Amino acid sequence: MFDGDTPLTLDEGIALCAQCHVEYVCGNSPIDGIDRDYFPWARHYGNDAKCFARHMPKVTRTGDSTQFTSHWLASPLKYLTPEPAATFAATFGVEVDSEGLISPCASCHGGKQSQRKSKAERIQDDTYADALAVESALVTSLSAIKTAKDALATGQAVDPVLLESAIEDHRAAHVRWENLVVSENSMGFHNPTEVEDERMTALGLAQSATASATAGTNCAAGCAPAAGVVPDGFQVPGVPLTVTRHSTGELEFNWSASCVSGDTDFAIYEGTLGSFTSHAPASCTTGGATTSILQPGSGNRYYLVLPHNGVWEGSHGYRGDGSLRPRGASVCYPQAVGTCG
Numbered sequence: 068m069f070d071g072d073t074p075l076t077l078d079e080g081i082a083l084c085a086q087c088h089v090e091y092v093c094g095n096s097p098i099d100g101i102d103r104d105y106f107p108w109a110r111h112y113g114n115d116a117k118c119f120a121r122h123m124p125k126v127t128r129t130g131d132s133t134q135f136t137s138h139w140l141a142s143p144l145k146y147l148t149p150e151p152a153a154t155f156a157a158t159f160g161v162e163v164d165s166e167g168l169i170s171p172c173a174s175c176h177g178g179k180q181s182q183r184k185s186k187a188e189r190i191q192d193d194t195y196a197d198a199l200a201v202e203s204a205l206v207t208s209l210s211a212i213k214t215a216k217d218a219l220a221t222g223q224a225v226d227p228v229l230l231e232s233a234i235e236d237h238r239a240a241h242v243r244w245e246n247l248v249v250s251e252n253s254m255g256f257h258n259p260t261e262v263e264d265e266r267m268t269a270l271g272l273a274q275s276a277t278a279s280a281t282a283g284t285n286c287a288a289g290c291a292p293a294a295g296v297v298p299d300g301f302q303v304p305g306v307p308l309t310v311t312r313h314s315t316g317e318l319e320f321n322w323s324a325s326c327v328s329g330d331t332d333f334a335i336y337e338g339t340l341g342s343f344t345s346h347a348p349a350s351c352t353t354g355g356a357t358t359s360i361l362q363p364g365s366g367n368r369y370y371l372v373l374p375h376n377g378v379w380e381g382s383h384g385y386r387g388d389g390s391l392r393p394r395g396a397s398v399c400y401p402q403a404v405g406t407c408g
């Protein structure tokens with residue numbers, strides 16, 4: 068039960084407003100793992116200032132010195148500006164200070180309150196200018212990613228790993244910029260240090276997105292070619308994979324070289340029969356050999372042999388109906404399947 072006679076603790080005072088004023092991300096952020104549901108991360112939190120201390124300042128009734136809590140929930144900057152402060156004071160019959168202001172900051176910060184306002188505005192102006200720089204880096208990274216995708220669409224060599232990492236970095240930069248810098252509502256004031264950190268991180272990520280996308284687009288010489296598939300004697304001509312059981316219980320596998328000549332090595336995947344996406348690496352290399360001996364796992368197993376070139380792995384082959392077999396949850400290399408030949 069709410070007891071109106073007992074003052075709220077700091078956390079209760081913050082939770083009062085955080086019933087609605089929460090961050091976009093509740094709990095640990097999947098982006099950076101930090102838990103900052105609402106504004107305990109504010110600088111003034113450490114100085115025992117509840118949200119309502121500055122958004123709902125104590126005001127004094129003109130004439131009889133009665134103090135009460137203002138229910139004009141506004142940015143403190145409004146109280147610190149001669150107008151609307153004067154209209155508010157006249158409407159509700161409350162006092163203003165010598166500068167014509169009602170300062171929510173005066174209980175802790177003495178001196179001219181207009182200077183306190185300038186200081187707060189300077190923090191906001193700096194944050195805004197810095198946020199614009201991140202915004203423009205984000206736009207640049209988007210253009211670079213679009214250039215890479217357009218090149219890919221017209222069949223040019225684009226490094227898929229670099230493109231994927233450009234997209235990831237762009238996303239991570241965007242979330243930080245949006246969540247903590249621009250939509251947090253105080254334009255940096257609630258915690259200038261943390262916002263600065265996040266902004267710098269966002270800027271770095273946006274710049275690295277641009278660098279990766281650009282490098283991936285211009286990789287004609289350096290791009291790793293995609294990998295192929297081993298013959299199945301059906302969709303891909305050649306001698307298919309054979310398996311022989313030795314008296315020791317070990318299995319001997321023999322297969323033919325990949326249909327892509329640049330594939331220098333092979334991975335063997337093992338799965339449980341009946342669960343045809345359960346395959347996981349039994350071995351990520353055969354040292355280039357097209358034969359291998361393995362001790363099988365227990366139960367009924369199936370095996371797939373994939374060619375790879377140390378950067379990409381090729382295809383898991385075709386199912387009976389001609390469709391490509393899906394990847395399992397655990398893999399040796401990222402997959403890029405090229406055309407045979």
Ligand code: HEC
Binds near residue numbers: 083086088
């Ligand atoms: C029941 C939900 C709720 C609670 C609780 C709540 N707010 Fe709000 N608050 C809102 C909504 C919704 C808006 C946006 C209104 C709009 O956009 O016009 C808002 C707007 C604001 C604004 C901006 C007003 C302006 O000038 O534009 C401030 C400041 C604010 N709230 C402070 C607080 C403080 C301080 C507390 C705790 C004492 C609090 N709020 C508790 C829902 C809530």
Ligand code: HEC
Binds near residue numbers: 114121171173183184
């Ligand atoms: C409950 C007391 C309290 C209230 C109320 C308060 N502050 Fe502060 N504030 C502090 C303390 C203590 C520090 C210094 C600690 C620090 O820098 O971390 C501080 C630091 C600051 C700083 C950074 C240091 C500086 O002077 O540049 C600014 C800016 C600031 N406050 C502005 C404001 C504004 C604007 C308000 C009113 C909206 C306000 N404060 C209300 C206690 C308070």
